[in-house]
Amino acid sequence: xxxxxxxxxxxxxxxxxxxxxxxxxxxxxxxxxxxxxxxxxxxxxxxxxxxxxxxxxxxxxxxxxxxxxxxxxxxxxxxxxxxxxxxxxxxxxxxxxxx
Amino acid sequence: xxxxxxxxxxxxxxxxxxxxxxxxxxxxxxxxxxxxxxxxxxxxxxxxxxxxxxxxxxxxxxxxxxxxxxxxxxxxxxxxxxxxxxxxxxxxxxxxxxxxxxxxxxxxxxxxxxxxxxxxxxxxxxxxxxxxxxxxxxxxxxxxxxxxxxxxxxxxxxxxxxxxxxxxxxxxxxxxxxxxxxxxxxxxxxxxxxxxxxxxxxxxxxxxxxxxxxxxxxxxxxxxxxxxxxxxxxxxxxxxxxxxxxxxxxxxxxxxxxxxxxxxxxxxxxxxxxxxxxxxxxxxxxxxxxxxxxxxxxxxxxxxxxxxxxxxxxxxxxxxxxxxxxxxxxxxxxxxxxxxxxxxxxxxxxxxxxxxxxxxxxxxxxxxxxxxxxxxxxxxxxxxxxxxxxx
Numbered sequence: 001x002x003x004x005x006x007x008x009x010x011x012x013x014x015x016x017x018x019x020x021x022x023x024x025x026x027x028x029x030x031x032x033x034x035x036x037x038x039x040x041x042x043x044x045x046x047x048x049x050x051x052x053x054x055x056x057x058x059x060x061x062x063x064x065x066x067x068x069x070x071x072x073x074x075x076x077x078x079x080x081x082x083x084x085x086x087x088x089x090x091x092x093x094x095x096x097x098x099x
Numbered sequence: 100x101x102x103x104x105x106x107x108x109x110x111x112x113x114x115x116x117x118x119x120x121x122x123x124x125x126x127x128x129x130x131x132x133x134x135x136x137x138x139x140x141x142x143x144x145x146x147x148x149x150x151x152x153x154x155x156x157x158x159x160x161x162x163x164x165x166x167x168x169x170x171x172x173x174x175x176x177x178x179x180x181x182x183x184x185x186x187x188x189x190x191x192x193x194x195x196x197x198x199x200x201x202x203x204x205x206x207x208x209x210x211x212x213x214x215x216x217x218x219x220x221x222x223x224x225x226x227x228x229x230x231x232x233x234x235x236x237x238x239x240x241x242x243x244x245x246x247x248x249x250x251x252x253x254x255x256x257x258x259x260x261x262x263x264x265x266x267x268x269x270x271x272x273x274x275x276x277x278x279x280x281x282x283x284x285x286x287x288x289x290x291x292x293x294x295x296x297x298x299x300x301x302x303x304x305x306x307x308x309x310x311x312x313x314x315x316x317x318x319x320x321x322x323x324x325x326x327x328x329x330x331x332x333x334x335x336x337x338x339x340x341x342x343x344x345x346x347x348x349x350x351x352x353x354x355x356x357x358x359x360x361x362x363x364x365x366x367x368x369x370x371x372x373x374x375x376x377x378x379x380x381x382x383x384x385x386x387x388x389x390x391x392x393x394x395x396x397x398x399x400x401x402x403x404x405x406x407x408x409x410x411x412x413x414x415x416x417x418x419x420x421x422x423x424x425x426x427x428x429x430x431x432x433x434x435x436x437x438x439x440x441x442x443x444x445x446x447x448x449x450x451x452x453x454x455x456x457x458x459x460x461x462x463x464x465x466x467x468x469x470x471x472x473x474x475x476x477x478x479x480x481x482x483x484x485x486x487x488x489x490x
Binding site: 014 | 308318320326
């Protein structure tokens with residue numbers, strides 16, 4: 001057969017059952033799927049936690065009662081805009097990513 | 100060694116065999132004609148006779164999903180289904196082999212709809228033919244029981260780790276009361292050690308199962324699954340031989356009956372083979388050189404063994420129990436033709452379909468096939484013929 005150029009792993013070297021190490025999704029940064037990112041206006045934010053609760057990827061981190069806001073981890077945020085849609089104060093703006 | 104047969108319904112015998120194998124998890128949904136198997140298992144669990152988790156799932160799709168999950172934790176896992184149930188499992192059926200989860204699945208073979216029909220043929224198993232499961236066919240009740248025990252041993256073999264489907268003809272096997280030798284628990288324990296594998300979901304040594312594979316890896320993973328399925332034949336034969344030694348009942352991947360000097364060989368799978376043997380005896384008495392070859396191991400396909408068993412015949416009459424719509428042959432016939440294609444000395448292969456949706460398969464049907472082979476020998480056969488079709 002023709003020489004394989006497109007494959008990563010040989011058949012013989014394939015892990016049994018194609019099992020992998022656990023926790024690999026941490027390495028799989030999905031942030032570059034994003035076309036727009038959430039930008040928070042902290043002046044308007046009431047620290048209600050809707051963005052934190054509704055985010056389907058769980059990228060929001062609670063910054064605590066002193067800081068009083070939630071911060072999106074842009075390594076993993078796919079830019080779906082659910083947080084901006086659900087925010088009761090409309091203080092999250094989906095802003096086009098610069099290329 | 101247990102030697103005294105008792106009268107037992109084959110479904111109950113399979114369930115009792117599963118109990119003897121100390122299964123850990125049974126996740127199943129009832130469907131005719133498989134129901135007696137899982138019904139009896141649920142009773143055994145409820146009565147405290149079998150220490151296992153019985154998961155009464157809401158569908159066959161969930162049954163196979165649960166089985167994959169439980170097998171992935173290293174639990175010995177069993178389920179059973181038929182026909183539409185197997186069709187509903189289809190999505191998960193294709194997942195189990197590549198994830199290398201050695202589930203044992205008893206299929207009480209039944210026709211697929213439409214029209215809805217609860218009786219026996221092989222259309223259900225053929226719908227998952229290509230999925231990567233080891234598939235064996237039982238001929239009688241004793242085989243159904245013995246193969247249940249062997250299926251766990253084969254599937255869980257550290258060099259195999261594949262799911263196994265045990266095919267028993269619906270009703271004609273599953274619901275018959277047959278004389279069956281029930282092995283002693285100690286004999287089964289000696290033959291079948293507990294399932295141990297490092298390849299399992301374990302909180303102490305976490306791993307990911309069921310990963311996404313892109314174009315860079317999918318081909319190689321599928322090829323690796325096929326490789327292990329093909330290689331598994333060696334270990335299946337070892338387990339068959341070991342079982343023969345331990346229990347005194349020998350098993351081969353392909354069985355033969357009066358085939359050595361046969362000019363016409365009937366090729367069958369499953370319970371109709373016993374009827375076919377009687378026909379062979381009667382035809383032999385009438386002076387015709389007829390023999391029988393029976394496929395016990397359907398997947399991986401026993402290429403070498405069948406070449407050897409069939410190679411000397413003038414004609415092979417392949418008997419299929421599934422109609423492949425829009426094609427020239429039944430599933431077994433396709434395999435046999437490709438086996439001999441281009442070979443310098445090959446038997447003529449003719450294909451006959453019978454016993455669809457539970458239509459009786461009689462001794463006279465096999466005689467008709469043999470008679471028809473003599474005619475086809477002169478004129479050839481373009482595509483399969485259905486025995487006894489009313490048209």
